[in-house]
Amino acid sequence: MKLKSYFSGTVEAAMERARRELGEDALLVNARPSTPETRMLGAFEVVFGVPDGAREAVAAVPVHGAAQPGSAASLPKSARNSALSATVNADGAQERAQEKLMQEVADVKRQLERLGQSLRHPRLHPAVDAPESALYGRLVDAELDPVLAQRAAQGTPLEDLFEVDATLGRHGVRSGARDRAVVALIGPPGAGKTTTLVKLAARYGLTSRRPALILSIDVCRIAAADQLRTFASILGMGCEVVETPAALAQAIEEFKNKDYIFIDTPGYASAEMEEAEELAALFSAHAEIDTHLVLMASMKQQDLARTVDRFQIFSPHKLIFTRMDETQSFGPLVNESVRRSLPVSFLSAGQNIPDDLEPATKRRLAECVTGPASRSAGAAA
16 A cells, blocks of 8 residues: 655645545545644655555545535545544644644734833843842742843832822812812722722721711612611711712812811723713812722732723822732832823722721732742731
8 A cells, every 4th residue: 555645724725735635445444633844844744555556645534515426525445534523623623723723923022022022221221140030030920020120130229110199189179268188099999999988098097086977879789878877876976868960079079177088989891981071070060079099909910901991081190009919019009100101099808897907008018029038927917
């Protein structure tokens, strides 16, 4: 028996050739991905055996469908069964080859991105000494942006790469004849806005013994208003619930005698942002309102970025991160602060009121991003 191999980019193309050239005496011997040396000839190698004296055949795998005279489907039953098995094996091999190719493309893309970063930042050459390389690795493991990680590895203090602002109220913005802080918390559902708002009210309104008020426009959640009234009662401060942005603006004007006004808002999912437009316009138009975007520290980098972008209609001034105890990768927090030029104001790591809330500091965030010891301390905070 004579054996002959044929190469083709697809199994189907080989089958088409087989239909034209195979005779009934040809037997399918093997079908497999091409070796690296022969891949330039085609993705697959198909081997047929031709009995001595028969005409030479071109490698192929049977085509699905009705048999045509002279086609692979007209081969003997044993040959067709062998061909069917080879088709399944070849299809699986093709899928594996495609997955490997996609991985190689992804690797090349990452290499190009690193090259582009080096070209944009010529001083950030990857050939750093061992301690700097170790620091770079720790920062990247914490999901810090590679460009920021390289800057830190080259000697720029990590604390100098981002901003914090743990204050309430807009600097330099006055309401009438007095200074006061009007603070609004916005964010997606489940971010912990209401609990964080109560923590802020307890820390700044109660302990400072200054007149404070809680306003809520969150009429979507069942019993949300009752929950806030209960907290406000415990803290010894007033609580008003309004149903529209216009009513909220009126309440802010009415309670000018309050040093602190804390505004609770609904949690807007991505499909509900149109409903938030009127409230967002109110916040953007009132320079006095200090808007903090509340985000979960445990969110993935891409989800975090999309959420920050989505809430830009509110023109937020600062970022608050909750659930600090539910992650060990704090790089995305710094990434978003730098990307949007928004300082971080407060960090929260639990439900205890008001204990599980701390003003953000550069040192604290830097310690979160670097080293396991600092992360462990952060989880216990």
